[in-house]
Amino acid sequence: MNSLTIRNVRPMGGEATSVILRDGRIAAFGDEVREGEEILDGAGAILIPGLVEAHTHMDKTLLGMGWYRNEVGPRLIDKIDNERMQRRVLGIDPARQSARQAVLAASLGTTHIRTHVDVDTEVGVAGIEGVLETREHYRDMVDIELVAFPQSGMLIRPGTVELMERALQLGAQVVGGLDPAGIDRDPKGHLDVVFGLAEKYGVPVDIHLHEPAELGAFSMELIIERTKALGLQGKVTISHAFCLGMTDQDYVATLIDALAQAQIHILTTAPSSRPAPAVKRLMEAGIVVAAGSDGVRDTWGPYNNPDMLERAVLVGLRNNLRRDDEVALALDTSTYGGARMMGLVDYGLDPGCRADLVLLDGETLAEAVVDRRPRRMVIKSGKVIARDGTALIAAP
Amino acid sequence: MNSLTIRNVRPMGGEATSVILRDGRIAAFGDEVREGEEILDGAGAILIPGLVEAHTHMDKTLLGMGWYRNEVGPRLIDKIDNERMQRRVLGIDPARQSARQAVLAASLGTTHIRTHVDVDTEVGVAGIEGVLETREHYRDMVDIELVAFPQSGMLIRPGTVELMERALQLGAQVVGGLDPAGIDRDPKGHLDVVFGLAEKYGVPVDIHLHEPAELGAFSMELIIERTKALGLQGKVTISHAFCLGMTDQDYVATLIDALAQAQIHILTTAPSSRPAPAVKRLMEAGIVVAAGSDGVRDTWGPYNNPDMLERAVLVGLRNNLRRDDEVALALDTSTYGGARMMGLVDYGLDPGCRADLVLLDGETLAEAVVDRRPRRMVIKSGKVIARDGTALIAAP
Structure with a gap:
């Protein structure tokens, strides 16, 4: 089973928590990391859906x-x-x-x-x-x-x-x-x-x-x-x-x-x-x-x-x-x-939703929006596809 | 005499040249660098007034x-x-x-x-x-x-x-x-x-x-x-x-x-x-x-x-x-x-103007504007005061 936990993220700028992603979806929020699962540090970033x-x-x-x-x-x-x-x-x-x-x-x-x-x-x-x-x-x-x-x-x-x-x-x-x-x-x-x-x-x-x-x-x-x-x-x-x-x-x-x-x-x-x-x-x-x-x-x-x-x-x-x-x-x-x-089902930050996520820098959600700093991390279907504003796959 | 030459800059996105700054002003464009004068590389950046x-x-x-x-x-x-x-x-x-x-x-x-x-x-x-x-x-x-x-x-x-x-x-x-x-x-x-x-x-x-x-x-x-x-x-x-x-x-x-x-x-x-x-x-x-x-x-x-x-x-x-x-x-x-x-006199890119200048990245002037990348170099009264988007003096 493909899994990833990101510690210390703030959903929509709220309280810090962990988000646990399994099989391309949001499995849960909190600290139920299982042994052997990959863990990344969110460093207090704001978590929003893609x-x-x-x-x-x-x-x-x-x-x-x-x-x-x-x-x-x-x-x-x-x-x-x-x-x-x-x-x-x-x-x-x-x-x-x-x-x-x-x-x-x-x-x-x-x-x-x-x-x-x-x-x-x-x-x-x-x-x-x-x-x-x-x-x-x-x-x-x-x-x-x-x-x-x-x-x-x-x-x-x-x-x-x-x-x-x-x-x-x-x-x-x-x-x-x-x-x-x-x-x-x-x-x-x-x-x-x-x-x-x-x-x-x-x-x-x-x-x-x-x-x-x-x-x-x-x-x-x-x-x-x-x-x-x-x-x-x-x-x-x-x-x-x-x-x-x-x-x-x-x-x-x-x-x-x-x-x-x-x-x-x-x-x-x-x-x-x-x-x-x-x-x-x-x-x-x-x-x-x-x-x-x-x-x-x-x-x-x-x-x-x-x-x-x-x-x-x-x-x-x-x-x-x-x-x-x-x-x-x-x-x-x-x-x-x-x-x-677009009629997307399973979009959002609820458990069960597709793990399409962005980690933003900012004290609050509004600051993250107006500052538009390079995106800390972008996750698609539970996998990291960009970090610090750079995609991990190059364009032609 | 305080002087600085910046080689390979393109005034307003035009042809590449050198700009020679002396005593806080634009002295000339071209290649008349004198011995002992400081030289910087503009790397083809676009030169605009401050x-x-x-x-x-x-x-x-x-x-x-x-x-x-x-x-x-x-x-x-x-x-x-x-x-x-x-x-x-x-x-x-x-x-x-x-x-x-x-x-x-x-x-x-x-x-x-x-x-x-x-x-x-x-x-x-x-x-x-x-x-x-x-x-x-x-x-x-x-x-x-x-x-x-x-x-x-x-x-x-x-x-x-x-x-x-x-x-x-x-x-x-x-x-x-x-x-x-x-x-x-x-x-x-x-x-x-x-x-x-x-x-x-x-x-x-x-x-x-x-x-x-x-x-x-x-x-x-x-x-x-x-x-x-x-x-x-x-x-x-x-x-x-x-x-x-x-x-x-x-x-x-x-x-x-x-x-x-x-x-x-x-x-x-x-x-x-x-x-x-x-x-x-x-x-x-x-x-x-x-x-x-x-x-x-x-x-x-x-x-x-x-x-x-x-x-x-x-x-x-x-x-x-x-x-x-x-x-x-x-x-x-x-x-x-x-x-x-503001009634500024001596503003612009003509020889004699105050050497208040910005070096921008971009193929053309329009691209430099719409891309808004970190400023390559900022010059005030003939001296470099910021590079690559960072001021050389810190804010309080």
């Missing part, structure tokens, strides 16, 4: 590829078209690049990732195949869930729907979508295809919704209607959902009620230059809120990195979460919120 | 004091009142605390700081005296400029104006102010005192203006009127200026024109949870825009740290500055913008 990266694009990060000089135009379509072009020009290999991000993320304490992988008539399903390779190769380090993502639109690019089906057959676990009005110019048509695939393949849905204000709200209503009609409560995520940051507060309240009823999850990157969902208000309405890094150092922009503690800080800043209990809420979007969104 | 922290509160940071559990109420006045109380309860020593922040900031490459120091009827000028002590003690490490800052109001707390005068007599170099309507409830009265002190002592003005939208705009107009009436063009800064982020774009345009005419500078922390000035638009109108960390780990909130590269990232995120040329603009708020705001 960080959850609930929205990124691992197939197209430029990590390790030399600096990309960004001279892209201001519109969404400029960035989408430029990216398809740069994929050829720069030679962005989805397997290699997703592996780089997987290792970096793991070194930062991320144990679960949902990644949206481009599917379009140029790249076909090569991105899916590359990230599936990474998922398999690094399976002992991090769990990766793939969303088949029609970044360039579906209906405006004939052949894309068939490629989306192929992606789901190959092993993508979630069907994605994108700005049903803004890109495909056909909200009903786009969403009927997305939800049709969800029904046919029995997979959850995760839709990028950048559409602003009342336009985004209309698309959101169409998503809510389909979620309820198909009994997909708890299986649908709306990513970004900028429209929830619109000024018409009565309309926002109506949408929040409807989202809560349909058990739709909201994913935010806490963008500071856009209207954005109010995290605490959504949580208070009972909606699951998760956080993601979005694209990490890609052709869209240079700032994002896959540190989910930094993302918690950005969520905190964006939502003015200053008090210690509020910082804990911000961290929740990078831990339990992401886990609930 | 970072400028243009708005902070060093007298009340809690750095090194153990974690403060924040349970403060939501209103501005809650935070102000709580802080005055905690000053006594926690024993926040302005000399010790400002020294800690000075050393940390210097280790991060900051060579100039403008700090707003509380003056009120409880602390009197003890904060000013403490920070003056730090200014003197660490003068070879970082230049510190003090703003006499009536955090708790002036007119509503009789005796404060006299203390403000005393602060200026003791050595504060700038007169501060705060939400003339919101706190003192008397915009004309408050601003007449602030500008009266500026005239009497011949000092610049820096006013905290959190007031939102049309209310803030009214206070801003009063500031503009007084700036022009007293011939203080180029000597006045408005900090925060949230009202410039209001929705009435025609009104914003009018204000920007008036600010540019009066040569009033704008300081932003790039807050993501508040409306905020549009940095690029202000720059295009010819307005000097500087950046600051605001309070660092204090009773107001836990997130801020004094890293002016991180602040440039936050400015970039807040203002959607994605292209490389735009990232350079974001950095400008942490360098040249702050220097112009």
Whole structure:
């Protein structure tokens, strides 16, 4: 039996104890170490469950590829078209690049990732195949869930729907979508295809919704209607959902009620230059809120990195979460919120949960979040996979 | 003659060269090293002028004091009142605390700081005296400029104006102010005192203006009127200026024109949870825009740290500055913008400028900003004062 005890850790910043891991799960807390079991010293570090990266694009990060000089135009379509072009020009290999991000993320304490992988008539399903390779190769380090993502639109690019089906057959676990009005110019048509695939393949849905204000709200209503009609409560995520940051507060309240009823999850990157969902208000309405890094150092922009503690800080800043209990809420979007969104079972610090854990430096949980020091230790399925900010397996 | 040559540095990320420092200034670029002069290897690092922290509160940071559990109420006045109380309860020593922040900031490459120091009827000028002590003690490490800052109001707390005068007599170099309507409830009265002190002592003005939208705009107009009436063009800064982020774009345009005419500078922390000035638009109108960390780990909130590269990232995120040329603009708020705001002469990378320099790791300037790695080397007045992220003088 594979076992490991870590002495002197403080779960969520509380009282020091030992955590005993057996067969990849948390067996118990306390001092019931058995003879012959391996023991490590936690040195008073804070113990939290593995960080959850609930929205990124691992197939197209430029990590390790030399600096990309960004001279892209201001519109969404400029960035989408430029990216398809740069994929050829720069030679962005989805397997290699997703592996780089997987290792970096793991070194930062991320144990679960949902990644949206481009599917379009140029790249076909090569991105899916590359990230599936990474998922398999690094399976002992991090769990990766793939969303088949029609970044360039579906209906405006004939052949894309068939490629989306192929992606789901190959092993993508979630069907994605994108700005049903803004890109495909056909909200009903786009969403009927997305939800049709969800029904046919029995997979959850995760839709990028950048559409602003009342336009985004209309698309959101169409998503809510389909979620309820198909009994997909708890299986649908709306990513970004900028429209929830619109000024018409009565309309926002109506949408929040409807989202809560349909058990739709909201994913935010806490963008500071856009209207954005109010995290605490959504949580208070009972909606699951998760956080993601979005694209990490890609052709869209240079700032994002896959540190989910930094993302918690950005969520905190964006939502003015200053008090210690509020910082804990911000961290929740990078831990339990992401886990609930992805439907992870056995996630957390209870005995019986998977032993996916991070040891953080800090006097309190809030200090650990705001300081974002190199992670003392990262544990995946009961095994140490990173120490002091460095993964024990190298990236390509 | 005190001299130092650093070989193989890339000014602003450009071609590699040597920089020769003599008597605390940049003497030349190139290879004219004289016999007997000290030589260091820059190893290809990017050379930038010292970072400028243009708005902070060093007298009340809690750095090194153990974690403060924040349970403060939501209103501005809650935070102000709580802080005055905690000053006594926690024993926040302005000399010790400002020294800690000075050393940390210097280790991060900051060579100039403008700090707003509380003056009120409880602390009197003890904060000013403490920070003056730090200014003197660490003068070879970082230049510190003090703003006499009536955090708790002036007119509503009789005796404060006299203390403000005393602060200026003791050595504060700038007169501060705060939400003339919101706190003192008397915009004309408050601003007449602030500008009266500026005239009497011949000092610049820096006013905290959190007031939102049309209310803030009214206070801003009063500031503009007084700036022009007293011939203080180029000597006045408005900090925060949230009202410039209001929705009435025609009104914003009018204000920007008036600010540019009066040569009033704008300081932003790039807050993501508040409306905020549009940095690029202000720059295009010819307005000097500087950046600051605001309070660092204090009773107001836990997130801020004094890293002016991180602040440039936050400015970039807040203002959607994605292209490389735009990232350079974001950095400008942490360098040249702050220097112009503070009226620093001899700042920059030209021969003759003060040798206040930072060596950064990164392939390009944009990468150095977004990566924020430990600073390779920090130089103040021609002498190395920090290496690899660690200051050569310890903090108390």
